[in-house]
Amino acid sequence: MTEDSGMRILFFAQLKDATGREEIRWPETGPLTAADIWARLEREWPAVTVHRRTTRLARNGEYARPDEVFLAGDEVALIPPVSGG
Amino acid sequence: MRIEAQLTTERIVPPNISGLGPDGGIGALAEFSGVVRGEEDGRTITALEYEAYHGMALAVMRKLLEQLGQHHPCTGVWVIHRVGVVPVGEAAIWIGVAASHRREAFALLAEFMDQLKQDVPIWKRRALFAPATDTAAGPTP
Numbered sequence: 001m002t003e004d005s006g007m008r009i010l011f012f013a014q015l016k017d018a019t020g021r022e023e024i025r026w027p028e029t030g031p032l033t034a035a036d037i038w039a040r041l042e043r044e045w046p047a048v049t050v051h052r053r054t055t056r057l058a059r060n061g062e063y064a065r066p067d068e069v070f071l072a073g074d075e076v077a078l079i080p081p082v083s084g085g
Numbered sequence: 086m087r088i089e090a091q092l093t094t095e096r097i098v099p100p101n102i103s104g105l106g107p108d109g110g111i112g113a114l115a116e117f118s119g120v121v122r123g124e125e126d127g128r129t130i131t132a133l134e135y136e137a138y139h140g141m142a143l144a145v146m147r148k149l150l151e152q153l154g155q156h157h158p159c160t161g162v163w164v165i166h167r168v169g170v171v172p173v174g175e176a177a178i179w180i181g182v183a184a185s186h187r188r189e190a191f192a193l194l195a196e197f198m199d200q201l202k203q204d205v206p207i208w209k210r211r212a213l214f215a216p217a218t219d220t221a222a223g224p225t226p
Contacts, residue, residue, distance in 0.1 A: 010138065012136060012138055012206065012208060013136060013208040013210060058138075058141060058206070061140050061141040061144055062141070062144070063204075077138055077141065077206070079138070079206050080208070082202065082203065082204065082205055082206055082207055082208060083202070083207070083208050083209040084135065084137070084142075084166060084177075084178070084201055084202065084205050084206075084207030084208065084209075085119045085166075085177065085178050085198060085201050085202050085207075
């Protein structure tokens with residue numbers, strides 16, 4: 001297994017609080033849908049469920065489409081409602 | 086349109102935006118500072134802490150500015166957003182826009198701020214509150 005075969009998941013703001021993590025890595029992950037990612041996250045951290053409706057996923061630094069497929073080597077970020085400025 | 090976007094943990098020092106365009110071509114320089122207020126949810130605060138997804142925040146800002154520049158042609162725009170702890174009275178964001186005419190500069194600036202608050206992955210992470218001044222409210226060790 002190489003580093004690139006895993007999927008890197010980044011947490012920000014409320015999601016960081018809900019998981020207690022800034023990032024995790026899922027090794028040897030096959031293609032995943034957004035629903036797959038959420039199901040896996042919710043199994044591990046039920047506290048993320050309350051944020052699911054308002055949180056967008058990003059893939060490699062861009063907001064993901066609803067039908068986006070996430071692949072091994074991707075950087076996936078959970079983006080709760082933003083509040084810059 | 087020239088675009089400069091950056092994130093900084095340091096106090097924002099606004100650059101001289103008159104240099105963003107060719108000599109004699111700029112008729113409007115619009116600047117905006119978003120400053121941290123001393124109150125959050127009715128409580129006195131001393132600072133706000135901001136967090137960003139750096140790479141994506143910069144990419145989204147640039148993309149938004151490119152799109153807005155299609156509708157509001159400007160000569161250049163410079164955005165600096167601060168992250169980390171920003172004390173009350175200091176700027177969390179500074180934007181400078183140079184254009185031939187004021188209308189485009191104002192429009193781009195206003196629309197960018199609206200979009201930033203919807204799409205740019207930057208968060209007000211927490212407020213730092215001032216210590217309570219009412220000593221009668223709790224026991225002292």
